[in-house]
Amino acid sequence: VDKGQRGSVSGTAGTIAAVATLLIAVVYSVGWIPLTVPVVAGMVALGGACWLLAAFVFGLVREEPGATEGGINGLAAVIAQLGLLRSDAQLRRLIVTRTLLLSTALAPPFYIALSGDRSASGLGTLGAFMIASAAASLSSTYFWGRFSDRSSRLVLILAATIAVLTNGVASFLALVMPSVLDHAVLLPGLLFVLMIAHQGVRLGRSVHVVDMADRDNRATYTALSNSLVGVILLAGGVFGVIAQWLGIGAVLAIFTSMAALAIFAAAGLDDVQAA
Numbered sequence: 001v002d003k004g005q006r007g008s009v010s011g012t013a014g015t016i017a018a019v020a021t022l023l024i025a026v027v028y029s030v031g032w033i034p035l036t037v038p039v040v041a042g043m044v045a046l047g048g049a050c051w052l053l054a055a056f057v058f059g060l061v062r063e064e065p066g067a068t069e070g071g072i073n074g075l076a077a078v079i080a081q082l083g084l085l086r087s088d089a090q091l092r093r094l095i096v097t098r099t100l101l102l103s104t105a106l107a108p109p110f111y112i113a114l115s116g117d118r119s120a121s122g123l124g125t126l127g128a129f130m131i132a133s134a135a136a137s138l139s140s141t142y143f144w145g146r147f148s149d150r151s152s153r154l155v156l157i158l159a160a161t162i163a164v165l166t167n168g169v170a171s172f173l174a175l176v177m178p179s180v181l182d183h184a185v186l187l188p189g190l191l192f193v194l195m196i197a198h199q200g201v202r203l204g205r206s207v208h209v210v211d212m213a214d215r216d217n218r219a220t221y222t223a224l225s226n227s228l229v230g231v232i233l234l235a236g237g238v239f240g241v242i243a244q245w246l247g248i249g250a251v252l253a254i255f256t257s258m259a260a261l262a263i264f265a266a267a268g269l270d271d272v273q274a275a
Helices: 006-029 037-059 074-080 089-100 108-113 126-176 178-182 186-212 218-246 248-267
Strands: none
Touching: 006 126, 006 186, 089 186, 089 218, 089 248, 108 126, 108 186, 108 218, 108 248, 126 178, 126 186, 126 248, 178 186, 186 218, 218 248
């Protein structure tokens, strides 16, 4: 996909996927499918089957043959290219930005934990949260994709700003006014806004890393950044420990601070679409 169209293509694909997710969420919410643990477990299994089907479909994609001389396995390639973190300040800044914006991916389970709904084995509000998440994807992915084709840097800044405001409100309410969280639509509404920010992060960072690289180092940049952020994401479980120790409000306050720092980190990125 040519530069200037990558975000639009990704946004369109995300919108189509969001339609399917929204339909499932509505079915859950209206009670056509009982919201029980076995049913949810079955849907998780179905999701895994969809991943396998996607892998099969991708296996059918015809790729143009490329150079294979001197090829090494993926892990060895990542280790060999760690020196880029010293020599390429923009790549280093992008990885820092992505790491800080992991807060948008880690926060949603804590919103659900704050819901306080104990009916249906604790799954009573899951349908509302699913609708909020799917609606956020449906309403924002195409916009973020088109915007990323113009300036992925500004997309990351705007998405981080939205995350600061949303997590900040949720943290304040959890710490200072927890009774307000009993309103049925409040937390799903906040999750809706947060997931809009997350879609911006997802599309902005993927377009940025591809557009900042040239044909020769694009795969290396993508593999290195994804691998490092993935390793860091493994440490995300520490936030569950913090929630047990200091409470969910404290965790959301940390996520707010991370997103705020991401604004400044993203501001230092080059406007690669203008290059």
